[in-house]
Structure formats: structure tokens, C-alpha cells
Amino acid sequence: MELTPSEQDHLLIFTAAQLAQSRRDRGLKLNLPEATALISHAVVEAARDGKTHSEALAIGKSAVTQSELLSGIGPLLTGIAVEAVFPDGRRLVVVDFESNDLDIPGEVVRLEALPVSNVADVVTLTVKNISNIQISVTTHMHFFEVNPRLNFDREAAYGRRLQIPAGEHVDFPPGETVHINLIPISGDRILIGFAGLVDGPLDAPGMKARAMERAKELGYLDGGK
Amino acid sequence: MNQKDLADAQRDIAIHGARKGDFVRLGDTKLVVRVEADDRESGTETQIGFGKNLRDGIGMRSVRSEESCDVVITNVLIIDAIQGIRVSSIGIRAGRIVAIGRAGNPDTMNNIDVVVGSGSVIIPGEGLIATAGGIDTHVHAMSPRVCDAALSSGVTTIIAQEFGSFWGVGVSSKWALEQAHNMFAAWPLNVGVLGRAAGSTTAPMEEALEGGVCGFKIHEDTGAHPRTIDTTLAFADENDVAVALHTDGLNEMLSVDDTIRVIAGRAVHAFHVEGCGGGHSPDVLTMAGRDNILASSTNPTLAYGVNAADEHVAMIISAHGMNPELPSDVQMARNRVRNATIAAENRLHDMGVIPVTSSDALGMGRVDDTWRKTFSMASMFADEAILDGTVHASEVMDSNERVLRHVAKITINPALVHGLSHEVGSIQVGLMADIVLWPYASFATKPNMIIKNGLPAWGVVGDPGATVANAQPLIIGPQFGAYGVTAEDLGVHFTNVKSVTSPARRRSVPVRNTRTIRSSDMIRHGILGEIAVDHTGHVVTFNGQHITSDPQNAATLTRTYLL
Numbered sequence: 001m002e003l004t005p006s007e008q009d010h011l012l013i014f015t016a017a018q019l020a021q022s023r024r025d026r027g028l029k030l031n032l033p034e035a036t037a038l039i040s041h042a043v044v045e046a047a048r049d050g051k052t053h054s055e056a057l058a059i060g061k062s063a064v065t066q067s068e069l070l071s072g073i074g075p076l077l078t079g080i081a082v083e084a085v086f087p088d089g090r091r092l093v094v095v096d097f098e099s100n101d102l103d104i105p106g107e108v109v110r111l112e113a114l115p116v117s118n119v120a121d122v123v124t125l126t127v128k129n130i131s132n133i134q135i136s137v138t139t140h141m142h143f144f145e146v147n148p149r150l151n152f153d154r155e156a157a158y159g160r161r162l163q164i165p166a167g168e169h170v171d172f173p174p175g176e177t178v179h180i181n182l183i184p185i186s187g188d189r190i191l192i193g194f195a196g197l198v199d200g201p202l203d204a205p206g207m208k209a210r211a212m213e214r215a216k217e218l219g220y221l222d223g224g225k
Numbered sequence: 226m227n228q229k230d231l232a233d234a235q236r237d238i239a240i241h242g243a244r245k246g247d248f249v250r251l252g253d254t255k256l257v258v259r260v261e262a263d264d265r266e267s268g269t270e271t272q273i274g275f276g277k278n279l280r281d282g283i284g285m286r287s288v289r290s291e292e293s294c295d296v297v298i299t300n301v302l303i304i305d306a307i308q309g310i311r312v313s314s315i316g317i318r319a320g321r322i323v324a325i326g327r328a329g330n331p332d333t334m335n336n337i338d339v340v341v342g343s344g345s346v347i348i349p350g351e352g353l354i355a356t357a358g359g360i361d362t363h364v365h366a367m368s369p370r371v372c373d374a375a376l377s378s379g380v381t382t383i384i385a386q387e388f389g390s391f392w393g394v395g396v397s398s399k400w401a402l403e404q405a406h407n408m409f410a411a412w413p414l415n416v417g418v419l420g421r422a423a424g425s426t427t428a429p430m431e432e433a434l435e436g437g438v439c440g441f442k443i444h445e446d447t448g449a450h451p452r453t454i455d456t457t458l459a460f461a462d463e464n465d466v467a468v469a470l471h472t473d474g475l476n477e478m479l480s481v482d483d484t485i486r487v488i489a490g491r492a493v494h495a496f497h498v499e500g501c502g503g504g505h506s507p508d509v510l511t512m513a514g515r516d517n518i519l520a521s522s523t524n525p526t527l528a529y530g531v532n533a534a535d536e537h538v539a540m541i542i543s544a545h546g547m548n549p550e551l552p553s554d555v556q557m558a559r560n561r562v563r564n565a566t567i568a569a570e571n572r573l574h575d576m577g578v579i580p581v582t583s584s585d586a587l588g589m590g591r592v593d594d595t596w597r598k599t600f601s602m603a604s605m606f607a608d609e610a611i612l613d614g615t616v617h618a619s620e621v622m623d624s625n626e627r628v629l630r631h632v633a634k635i636t637i638n639p640a641l642v643h644g645l646s647h648e649v650g651s652i653q654v655g656l657m658a659d660i661v662l663w664p665y666a667s668f669a670t671k672p673n674m675i676i677k678n679g680l681p682a683w684g685v686v687g688d689p690g691a692t693v694a695n696a697q698p699l700i701i702g703p704q705f706g707a708y709g710v711t712a713e714d715l716g717v718h719f720t721n722v723k724s725v726t727s728p729a730r731r732r733s734v735p736v737r738n739t740r741t742i743r744s745s746d747m748i749r750h751g752i753l754g755e756i757a758v759d760h761t762g763h764v765v766t767f768n769g770q771h772i773t774s775d776p777q778n779a780a781t782l783t784r785t786y787l788l
Contacts, residue, residue: 090690105665109250114237166278187330
């Protein structure tokens with residue numbers, strides 16, 4: 001058979017799924033490894049049957065039903081990744097079983113909404129993307145040094161970043177104008193790297209004037225032209 | 226909360242994990258912990274990946290690792306017997322924890338404790354719980370595979386008594402011990418070996434010390450006689466090593482009171498103090514609750530279950546070379562199994578009297594079950610508190626103290642008992658970064674990653690040919706830290722100051738302060754008192770009060786997770 005490590009591993013899916021199936025046939029409720037094996041196995045076999053990726057995904061999602069599962073585990077059956085051999089090659093399928101079951105192991109309960117952080121020093125700017133492709137800016141980027149094809153009051157953005165939750169971003173579609181809020185960068189306010197416009201302590205004497213000078217030289221103040 | 230706040234909260238939890246004030250249910254148990262603190266700054270949580278803030282100049286500082294960290298575990302829910310229950314980040318350099326707190330770049334973020342370098346390795350911890358690596362002080366390493374199973378269950382330190390399928394209960398041959406140290410170096414696991422305390426004289430023990438043992442095991446199968454106990458403890462006092470004791474179950478030469486008298490106030494680790502695992506029948510449990518006697522349990526009696534007694538009779542006959550056809554052997558086995566002492570033992574754990582849990586792997590316990598059984602037991606008492614209505618719902622919501630007490634039993638307390646706490650046992654600055662990461666949903670039953678000395682050494686790995694690392698079938702097995710000479714470097718060899726042997730690369734670390742440690746020093750334990758077992762073995766009291774617990778039909782952390 002000349003089985004690769006990956007093929008050998010897939011035999012574990014089959015074995016576990018057969019075991020799970022025999023337990024399901026005896027009327028037992030399925031636990032996490034059993035349900036995961038049945039879902040994975042269903043996807044692999046759907047691919048073998050020549051189904052498409054989306055058909056295999058649907059078959060995986062319906063490989064088990066809520067009533068067949070031990071209480072509470074349905075919501076944990078998410079992100080089940082499995083590789084299967086489709087007619088056009090090996091493909092990854094990620095199955096999220098849909099469940100509204102309660103009493104979930106590992107559940108986090110939050111009783112009160114998070115407090116909204118109040119930053120007093122907020123600058124609101126209007127930003128226009130003058131290019132023909134979308135530009136996106138993330139939370140903690142020094143807004144002063146973003147893509148020169150965004151037109152806005154650069155000086156007002158010196159030492160500031162977007163006021164949005166960490167990990168999020170703002171999209172600037174081509175040709176459009178977007179309003180943003182900027183708040184001061186915190187910590188020791190030392191910016192190293194980026195576009196090299198600052199490359200030092202933001203609040204050192206003369207630093208801002210020098211940064212504006214560099215920005216001008218490099219075309220940041222006139223839309224990158 | 227209204228519908229929108231609820232949706233926002235769910236999304237926030239999915240991204241950032243639990244925050245201060247949140248309640249987290251541990252696996253499928255009845256244990257719910259309240260997050261006591263969160264070291265992150267709201268709005269500046271460090272995150273890895275596409276469009277996230279752990280990038281050069283933003284959340285990462287462009288400095289060498291000497292000024293930052295080799296490895297940072299970010300935003301993880303630490304559950305540690307000393308730290309408490311908090312969301313924090315752990316900075317690691319050269320295998321040791323160098324900082325715990327808020328992670329990021331102090332150039333652009335406030336109050337950074339853990340400096341993330343532009344070259345630092347990041348292990349994102351959102352949605353995960355970090356505990357110190359488990360310490361199992363009672364391992365019969367009859368098979369090398371016990372090391373695989375230990376690591377797979379979140380154990381990073383073992384105190385072993387054999388190293389092969391031979392009879393040993395401690396080994397004293399210097400030549401054999403030298404081989405052992407080299408063999409154990411194949412796993413990213415800290416290992417100490419107990420010498421056999423079977424000598425009426427100290428000569429075999431002298432040899433064992435030279436061979437690098439970290440302590441001694443007195444076992445009735447090799448003799449737990451008054452002379453052996455006294456000689457061993459005196460020798461241990463001279464050499465600062467721990468002594469583990471399996472007492473005279475037959476009461477052949479001495480009864481439990483005599484054993485206590487011979488110990489004479491000296492520190493001793495009383496293995497399987499309940500007695501199913503062996504020791505004075507029916508009353509060895511009376512050794513617990515005393516300051517100098519450091520009591521531990523082995524895991525099959527924990528989370529007292531309806532099948533515990535039946536299993537033990539079969540186990541005793543099988544583990545101790547007895548013959549099921551021989552009526553006297555069967556009778557001896559039955560004498561060792563008492564529901565009342567098992568029930569009381571569980572209660573003494575919850576009360577904070579018995580401070581340590583262990584396995585007795587391949588010698589009447591399961592090496593990969595200690596985390597599971599310890600927390601299944603904790604859950605059983607949390608459940609009892611709910612059912613009997615002795616606590617209000619608001620108190621039930623928070624099992625923090627109970628959870629931290631049970632974490633101590635498998636981390637810091639065994640470290641203290643065996644003199645390892647200068648290296649392992651807690652998530653503390655200065656200690657080795659032996660850390661287990663558990664999903665909230667499978668805490669104490671199926672770990673996600675076992676970090677040994679700062680590197681992923683074991684954990685969940687998937688289909689090796691896949692496009693992603695998490696494709697089925699997921700198995701818990703060796704990670705890179707288990708390969709090459711790295712495995713040898715990541716573990717330490719616990720030994721004694723008189724050892725003259727050491728493995729080629731692995732660091733040897735003498736144990737410390739084993740002779741002065743007392744039950745009252747045990748973290749989140751230290752409750753002392755007088756335990757009495759009546760002559761039938763059916764009634765146990767603590768300071769005169771009857772103590773017991775109810776056998777469980779179903780244990781948590783088990784059926785949901787195990788194939």
C-alpha cells in the first residue's frame with residue numbers, strides 16, 4: 001500500500017469512527033472524540049465518493065445530530081479540520097457543527113458588559129483614499145506614517161493611533177472619505193521603524209518638526225505624488 | 226445584559242478569552258473559577274497575526290532577546306497555587322520564567338512587564354489555562370511508555386522507582402542508576418529516582434547516593450521494619466534527601482503507632498496514606514494530619530467511585546505478585562480495601578489535610594490520570610456543596626479556593642515534599658518554565674501543549690501532511706522539544722549533593738530542604754489534626770468528628786473526553 005504518515009493517520013479516523021458508529025448503534029450518546037471522528041470520517045468519505053467541497057462540508061455538518069450527543073458538547077464541535085482526497089486533489093475542510101446546547105464545558109460567563117474606556121484626548125480627522133485600491137489601517141499603527149495615498153491632516157495625526165478595539169482595523173475604500181478618531185500612542189512614546197519618519201522619541205524637542213520635514217520630503221503630505 | 230451587550234461579550238470572549246470578573250467553568254466539572262485579575266490594558270491587548278498589534282515597532286521591540294524574551298506566552302489564564310487565578314503573560318529566557326505580567330513594547334504601551342522582542346517566539350494563550358507542570362512523586366517506571374503517558378497528561382516531573390520491567394521499588398545499584406540517568410534523558414521530563422531503603426546498614430544507601438538518587442523508598446515488600454525506617458531517616462537527615470514510606474501492611478513487626486514512634490518527628494512522605502495502595506491495615510490513614518508526616522494519595526481512590534473497592538482487590542493481587550487461587554492472598558488483598566477509609570481520604574483532601582496527589586503508575590495507579598482524578602474529586606465536593614444547600618448560589622459560582630487547593634496537590638506541594646521547589650512547582654519568576662496549557666473545555670483532562678523549559682515539548686499534533694497544524698486526527702504526542710539532544714537539555718535530573726554521576730548533557734540538580742519541610746508548610750493545606758480509624762476500618766474520625774463522603778456513580782472529566 002505504501003502508506004504515507006498522513007495516510008496512516010487517516011486510518012485512526014476510520015477506526016475511531018467505526019467504534020463511534022458501533023456505540024451510536026447501541027443507542028449511546030456520543031462524546032467529543034466519538035462525534036469528532038464521525039464528522040471527520042463523513043467528510044473524508046464524501047470526498048472519496050466524488051462530492052464537491054461544499055457538499056462534503058454539508059455532509060460533515062450533518063454527520064451527527066444534536067440528540068445523539070452527550071449534553072453540552074455540541075457547541076464544542078467547531079473548527080473540526082480534516083483533509084480529504086477530492087477528485088481535484090487533497091483539500092482542507094473545516095466543519096462547524098451548529099448547536100445551541102447549553103451547559104457547555106469550559107463556558108465563560110460574563111455578568112456585566114465591559115466598561116467603555118474614556119480617552120479625553122481624541123482628534124477627529126477626515127481621511128480620503130486617493131488611490132484606486134483599498135487601504136486598511138490597524139489599531140496600533142502610527143497613523144502619521146500610514147500610506148501616503150491617504151490624504152488627511154498629517155500633523156494632527158502625529159503620535160496618534162486609531163481609537164478602535166485592539167486587533168480591529170478601518171477600511172479606506174478607493175476614492176472615498178472616512179471619518180476617524182485618533183488617540184495618543186501610549187507607553188514611552190518612542191517610535192522605531194515604521195516609515196522612518198520619526199525613528200525616536202515622539203516628544204523630544206524638534207522631533208515633530210523634523211518628522212514633518214521628512215514627511216514632506218518623502219511625499220506624505222501630498223498624496224504620495 | 227441586553228442582547229447587544231451579550232453578543233459583544235461573546236465575541237470579546239472568543240477573541241480575548243476570559244477577563245477579570247468573568248466566570249470560567251473548568252471542563253465538564255462543577256468547578257467555576259472567577260478571574261481575579263487581568264494584567265492587560267483594555268484596548269491594547271497584544272495579539273498575533275494578520276493586521277494585529279504584535280508587530281515590529283508596535284507591540285514588539287526591536288531588541289535582542291537578552292533585553293526581551295526568547296518565548297512569551299501571551300494573555301493566558303494562569304491558575305497557580307501561589308499566583309492565584311489571573312490573566313497574564315509569561316516571559317521566558319533560556320528556559321526560565323523571567324517576567325509575569327503585561328506583555329508588549331514599553332515604547333508604545335503602558336506599564337509593560339514582559340518585553341516582547343521583534344524576534345521573540347509567541348505562544349498565544351487566549352482561551353487557554355496555564356498551570357505549572359504536574360509533578361508525580363510516585364511512578365513505577367516499569368515501561369518506558371509511562372514517560373509518554375505522563376507528558377501527554379500534563380506531567381513534567383516524575384520521581385521514579387524503577388526503569389524497566391523488573392522488580393525494584395527503588396534501586397540502589399550505582400551502575401544501574403547511571404544507566405537510568407542516561408535513559409531518562411531521552412524524554413523532555415524532569416526525573417528523580419528513589420533508591421531502595423532496604424538496608425539494615427547504610428552501605429547500599431551510600432552507593433545509591435553516589436549513583437544520584439534524589440531520595441529513598443521504604444517499602445514493605447523490601448522491608449519496612451523499625452530498623453530500616455530509623456536507619457533510612459537518620460541517613461536522609463545527614464544527606465538532605467526525601468524518604469517515601471510504604472508501611473508494614475501486615476502489621477508484622479509493628480503497628481501504625483509503632484511506625485509513627487520510630488519516625489520520631491522526622492519528615493517522611495507517607496505514600497498512599499489511605500491504605501489501598503498498601504500500609505498498616507486498617508488504620509494507616511491515621512498517619513495523615515501530623516506535621517512531620519507528609520501524606521499523599523494515589524489516584525485510583527480519588528473521586529471516590531462506586532467501583533473503587535472492587536477494582537482494588539483485583540489490582541492488589543495483580544500488582545503484588547499474589548495468587549488469586551490462594552485464599553490467604555485473596556484475604557490479604559481484601560483486608561487492604563475499605564470503603565470507609567477511601568471515603569474519608571477524599572474528605573481529607575477537600576479539608577486541606579492531605580496535601581499531595583500522585584499516581585502510583587504501573588504499581589496500582591495511572592500515570593496519566595492524576596490531573597483528571599484530582600479535579601474530578603474537587604468537582605465532587607463542589608457538587609456536594611451545591612446539592613446539600615450549605616452554600617449559597619453566589620458562593621457556588623466561585624470555586625477559586627477549592628481549585629487552587631487542588632492545583633497545589635499536583636504542583637507546588639509535591640515539589641516542596643521532595644525538595645524540588647527551587648526549580649519547579651509553580652509559575653514564578655526564577656523557576657523553570659515547565660508549563661501546561663489546557664483549553665478551558667478540557668482542563669485537567671486533555672492538555673493542548675506541554676511546555677518544558679520554555680519550549681513546546683509535547684502536545685496536540687495533527688495530520689502531518691496537512692495544510693494546517695490542527696487537521697484530524699489530532700493526537701497528543703511529541704513536539705520538537707522531544708527530539709534530538711534537546712530532550713536531554715530540557716529536563717533536569719534531580720539528585721543529591723553527594724552524587725558523583727551525571728548524564729552527559731542534562732543538568733543535575735540536588736534536591737533541597739527535604740528534612741525541614743512539614744505539613745504546615747503545604748500551600749493551601751496545612752490543616753493538622755488527629756485522625757482515628759476504628760479497629761474494623763469502618764469508621765474514621767478527624768478530631769473526634771466522623772468524616773466520610775459519598776461514592777460517585779459518574780466522575781467528571783472522564784466520559785465526555787475519553788474514547
